[in-house]
Amino acid sequence: TRPPVTVLGLGLMGTALAAAFLRAGHPTTVWNRTASKTGPLVAQGAIPADTPAEAIAASPLTVVCLTTYDDVTAVLTPLTATLAGRTLVNVTNGTPVQARKSAAWAEEHGIAYVDGGIMAVPQMIATPAAYVLYSGSQEAYDRHRTTLSALGGTRWTGTDAGLAALYDLSLLTGMYGMVMGVAQSYALVRSEGISAQDFAPLLEDWLNAMTAGIVPRTAEAVDSGRHLTDVSSIAANQAAFPNLLHTFADQGVRPDLFEPMRQLLDHALSEGHAGDGLSRLVELLAEPR
Ligand code: NDP
Secondary structure, X not given: OOOOEEEEOOOHHHHHHHHHHHHOOOOEEEEOOOHHHHHHHHXXXXXXXXXXXXHHHOOOEEEEOOOOHHHHHHHHHHHHHHHOOOEEEEOOOOOHHHHHHHHHHHHHOOOEEEEEEEEXXXXXXXXXXXXXEEEEOHHHHHHHHHHHHHHOEEEEEEOOOOHHHHHHHHHHHHXXXXXXXXXXXXXXXXXXXXXXXXXXXXXXXXXXXXXXXXXXXXHHHHHHOOOEOOOOOHHHHHHHHHHHHHHHHHHOOOOOOOHHHHHHHHHHHHXXXXXXXXXXHHHHHOOOO
């Protein structure tokens, strides 16, 4: 038989996590603040717990998935004695600072702590496309990795508990950049009455081609510090970028999302980087802290 596991928080994601553990054959104890949400999981074989303490006591491994770290703190702070000697995997979305704070709190109370970043929507959990980033106690991670693999791929990022969140937020940052671009692009074609669905194949192919070039090329330039380009210069981009902003204005599309890019290109040029590629922007974004 598979090792037991506890899931705290049965929102959209927590429910998917608990269902995946059940399907993989793990005795799964579940708790949710709103008790009625345990129903569908109990029908799939989950064991409902009346309190989070009872749920934690049922398994060596507890996975917690609430809305925010503040919610996790509110639920778990009174339960340190129950958690002591067990493993807590916190897959709630948060910041590296919050994750490190949770790890320090856990260490203080003898709780093995692993922080997680879920790179999937609930429907993807336990499919080959899903993976979870982990950081924190490597010993606890190694011990429970097989159980955690019921959720999808497992990616270890390091013993600094903040790293899973840093990787997670960095990936989301790239995604939101794309979301902004896609939204602006559709707003622009629709301003001429062009259907988004007609335009979609062009946009998808273009973004795929650009991603395949820009992602690895920028990484290489940033790591080597060699930004000089024979592909597309800061000078050329700075000269052409206002064409976008003028067209947004002409077509009645808000320019807010794209104005900061013009400022960054202007800054790059004024700093003397005319012949560099757009990879130079990575360095201009870094601020002293
Ligand atoms: P939901 O809003 O569906 O669920 C939130 C869960 O948190 C519910 O179980 C809710 O309980 C519980 N909760 C909130 N506050 C408290 C509290 N103070 N005390 C006890 N329980 C509390 O959100 P999701 O399941 O979608 O998301 C959960 C986490 O997973 C978030 O951090 C999210 O960013 C992350 N995530 C979600 C993804 C997604 O695609 N959905 C993808 C990757 C990460 P109740 O039912 O009683 O309200």
